Amino acid sequence: MTDQLTPVDRAKFAAAHCAADFVQDGMRVGLGTGSTAAWLVRRLGQRVRQEGLRIIAVPTSTRTSQLAREVGINVVSLDEARWLDLTIDGADEFDAELTLIKGGGGALLQEKIVATASDQMIVITDAAKEVATLGAFPLPVEVIPFGWQASKALVEEILASVDVMGRQSSLRMNGDRPYMTDEGNYILDLALGRIGNPRQLAMVLNQVPGVVENGLFVDIADQVVIGHADGKCETRDLSSGVAEVKMSQVDLADTHNIFSDL
Template sequence: MPADLSPSDIAKRATARRAADLVETGMKVGLGTGSTAAFLVSRLGERLRDEGLRFTAVPTSTRTAEQARGEGIEVVTLNEAGRLDLTIDGADEFDADLTLIKGGGGAHLQEKIVAAASDRMVVIADAGKEVATLGAFPLPVEVIPFGWRTTQALVARTLENMDVDGGETVLRMRDGAAFVTDEGNHILDLHLGRIGDARALSAALNHVPGVVENGLFIDICDSVVIGHEDGSVSLRGRLAAEQG
């Protein structure tokens, strides 16, 4: 185990390496975005060089695409790949139903499209991402730049009728300017505290004019590989059932 890794990075590395073993030669694989996914891409590059693993990757962001190409991984678009065998991605929170909050890295729109195009979605996360109730992590909502303040007001009004504990909506900033996604959009981060009904909230948010997509992933993930600070992993969902 590298001595310079923090306990959090040890957990992220462990879950990424376990999930990388799921990739087989000939697969078409969605590659997620974020710090844990970066460990995954690095490990897949190692397998490519050491084992001759060959697969086609569909990245969920420009930064993941750049890292994958740097590792020698074949990168194609989702239009070119069509249906995918597997997507491996991180999460900001997940609950017992494997409902997720994603989008801390600003890529949840592409991540959701890629995951929905996959036969399986496996989440890689450290143990701290498992929660009893979603909502402590701010929920990202991607909105088009045109009239974003109006969209923000409509989102805030929508939240008044939802089973949540808060309703603050904040435009995500970076380097003193509004954050811009790969699609040229902005992100509103919703500070909700607790989400009582994720399905109802997701549907309501996506009905607001100007909203492109929210960061709730419902009935998409089928397994979670959880990394721990001692380098061990545990499983949830389909992988746990398959292991017996």
């Protein structure tokens, strides 16, 4: 199985495998959405089956919920769990302060709600997602369908007054129809190139009528686990205000074991 994975997939697997070790028996855990988060869900399912790990999970999308149930994880709603010990999720970009761009998978609203309802958030990613300045990845902004073009025009007007390189926005499509989130909303993708002040941009975007939420995660993530294609993991912990770095190694042969039990 390992030989069939791309280097990026091996890195994602390594990050997810390392991050799964932070989950302890009895925890209430938020499960992210996306390809890296899917590896995490499979690994946690393996621990449930093989180790008897008992957790309550709150998924951030219908896709993650379906996969979690398939691998034997106990899934509940956030209203049922009320508060979470830990959320583990991927990112489309992250910088040195662990400010993130998320929402490439279309689940940014649930992801942000779940992450902020947790004592801790761990980001799992590959090294290619680390950037000096956010903005190369298009910033998703979730808007309600009613009057979305007016919201789009207001967003573009705001971009002229903030520190970004580009000001183009486009409606995310699913074939010939607008992409629709789990909440029935649309997504605008902002091609900004560079975001000079993520905190300011996040605040002003959410003041636009019709905008539900944006994909900038500021002061939410505590740790990042960066996977590498050779199975190495680098964990950076910023929760104390000073970056603490730990290295570990994952056996990539375990990718076969994760799938063989399904």
